[in-house]
Structure formats: C-alpha cells, structure tokens
Amino acid sequence: QVQLVESGGGLAQAGGSLRLSCAFSGRTFSTYAMGWFRQAPGKEREFAAHIDWNGGRISYADSVKGRFTISRDSAKSTVYLQMNSLQPEDSAVYYCAARRSTFASAYILSTYEYWGQGTQVTVSS
Numbered sequence: 407q408v409q410l411v412e413s414g415g416g417l418a419q420a421g422g423s424l425r426l427s428c429a430f431s432g433r434t435f436s437t438y439a440m441g442w443f444r445q446a447p448g449k450e451r452e453f454a455a456h457i458d459w460n461g462g463r464i465s466y467a468d469s470v471k472g473r474f475t476i477s478r479d480s481a482k483s484t485v486y487l488q489m490n491s492l493q494p495e496d497s498a499v500y501y502c503a504a505r506r507s508t509f510a511s512a513y514i515l516s517t518y519e520y521w522g523q524g525t526q527v528t529v530s531s
Contacts, residue, residue: 408431408438409430409520412502412524417529426489431483435478440504441456444527453515454487465512473492505518
C-alpha cells in the first residue's frame with residue numbers, strides 16, 4: 407500500500423512562492439508516476455502537474471505553466487511542486503497522487519491509484 411504525505415502548504419502573498427513536498431512510501435517510488443492536483447472551495451479537483459517515473463516527461467495545466475515546477479528526488483522518494491508568482495486564484499487544497507500506468511492522460515483523476523490527504527495553500531492579494 408502506498409502512502410503519500412504532503413507538506414509545505416501555508417499562507418503566501420500574491421507574487422510570492424511556496425514549495426510543496428509529497429513523501430512517498432510503501433512501494434518502489436521509481437515505478438510510479440506522480441501528479442499534483444488542486445481543489446478550491448466549491449470547485450472540482452483539477453490537474454496541476456505531472457511527472458513520469460524518471461522525470462523524463464513532465465506536463466502542466468495551462469493555468470500554472472511557467473509559474474509552477476514539478477520535480478522528483480528518487481533518493482528521498484519525494485515529489486515537489488515549486489510554486490512561484492502565486493495568485494489568489496491558486497488558493498486551494500493541493501493533493502499529490504501516484505499511478506503506475508501513464509497510458510491515459512495525466513489530467514484524468516481516476517487513473518491515479520493513491521492520493522495524499524492534501525495541504526492547504528492560501529494566497530492573499
């Protein structure tokens with residue numbers, strides 16, 4: 407069973423930065439692709455970023471492209487989301503997720519097998 411634990415959320419001012427971390431345990435990290443999703447109050451959970459098993463293929467939602475960077479550290483079994491130029495509309499609970507198959511689009515929530523509990527990000531204007 408995979409466990410995912412997010413950390414690094416908090417309060418930031420518009421234009422500021424935060425770095426989220428997601429610690430992976432329970433299985434072999436290198437066999438899982440990882441994604442970051444977010445969910446704002448009253449809205450559906452949406453895709454933010456995805457990185458494949460070895461970091462060779464990365465994708466972003468248009469809303470975060472150029473501002474957010476996803477990365478992974480195999481030695482630490484951790485995936486990161488560096489968030490720069492934050493805006494109030496980035497406020498949400500951020501979730502990391504893991505999946506073994508990358509055949510389907512990274513945007514599809516149901517393709518992810520494991521989810522973390524989420525970490526709150528709040529951006530003030």
